[in-house]
Amino acid sequence: MSTDERSINWYNEHADDYTAHVRNPDDSIYHSLYEKPAMYGLLPDLEGRTVISLGCGSGEDSNYLQTHGAVKSVGIDISEKLIDIAKTSYPDCEFQVGDMEHLNLPDNSFDFAYSSLAIHYIEDWRQVFKEAYRILRPNSYFLFSCNHPVYSAMDIVTNDNNNKKAELSRTRNKNINSVTIVGDYMTHKPLRDVSPLAVTTWHKPIGEIAAEASEAGFLIADIKEPIPLSKMQELSPRDYGTLVKIPNFVIFKLLKP
Numbered sequence: 001m002s003t004d005e006r007s008i009n010w011y012n013e014h015a016d017d018y019t020a021h022v023r024n025p026d027d028s029i030y031h032s033l034y035e036k037p038a039m040y041g042l043l044p045d046l047e048g049r050t051v052i053s054l055g056c057g058s059g060e061d062s063n064y065l066q067t068h069g070a071v072k073s074v075g076i077d078i079s080e081k082l083i084d085i086a087k088t089s090y091p092d093c094e095f096q097v098g099d100m101e102h103l104n105l106p107d108n109s110f111d112f113a114y115s116s117l118a119i120h121y122i123e124d125w126r127q128v129f130k131e132a133y134r135i136l137r138p139n140s141y142f143l144f145s146c147n148h149p150v151y152s153a154m155d156i157v158t159n160d161n162n163n164k165k166a167e168l169s170r171t172r173n174k175n176i177n178s179v180t181i182v183g184d185y186m187t188h189k190p191l192r193d194v195s196p197l198a199v200t201t202w203h204k205p206i207g208e209i210a211a212e213a214s215e216a217g218f219l220i221a222d223i224k225e226p227i228p229l230s231k232m233q234e235l236s237p238r239d240y241g242t243l244v245k246i247p248n249f250v251i252f253k254l255l256k257p
Contacts, residue, residue, distance in 0.1 A: 052110045054076050075095045121200070
């Protein structure tokens with residue numbers, strides 16, 4: 001298990017607050033007006049399908065998949081508290097406490113796998129791809145979202161009471177033939193406490209993500225960098241103005257041929 005204990009503990013300790021946040025669309029605008037519309041727009045036909053959500057949290061996506069045609073919707077999450085909430089909230093779905101790197105599920109048992117903003121809590125994504133590939137039937141998709149590496153490559157250079165500045169930049173001094181780099185796109189590295197959550201996520205470049213998915217046997221069917229819905233401009237012009245210029249998340253749609 002490569003999800004660190006501090007991340008698991010944070011979600012267990014804040015399960016109720018986290019659930020209230022994601023279930024309030026006006027509070028969780030990065031979900032409701034940015035990531036979720038893009039993810040749901042890439043869903044295949046779910047009618048009569050068996051589906052699984054990896055890192056399902058409090059179960060909202062599992063319920064969405066079930067109410068949009070899935071005959072069986074299973075959710076897996078490493079947080080016991082979030083799974084307890086999911087079981088109580090969505091009894092028509094099945095939920096299990098589990099590690100997405102080691103799924104206690106049969107080979108070729110699902111028609112679709114889904115994971116929303118969860119894989120980046122894992123240090124080694126290769127095992128997740130292998131497990132998703134193993135449990136999927138041929139000609140099935142694995143759709144997942146994660147932090148965009150352009151966003152997670154930036155370094156905080158100013159963080160005071162008035163300003164918080166993040167950069168991914170190169171400054172070249174021609175006089176002394178030197179280069180100053182801020183940020184790091186290419187290195188696979190942990191990121192701690194880069195959001196209000198006291199958790200650890202992992203940065204890796206898009207090329208590394210694609211290579212590891214391909215190594216597991218997947219074909220890349222689509223890569224999407226979401227654009228926020230126009231409603232976000234009304235609720236938070238600052239966030240809307242940022243996201244139409246600098247992506248926060250990226251979505252991969254992988255095919256098991």
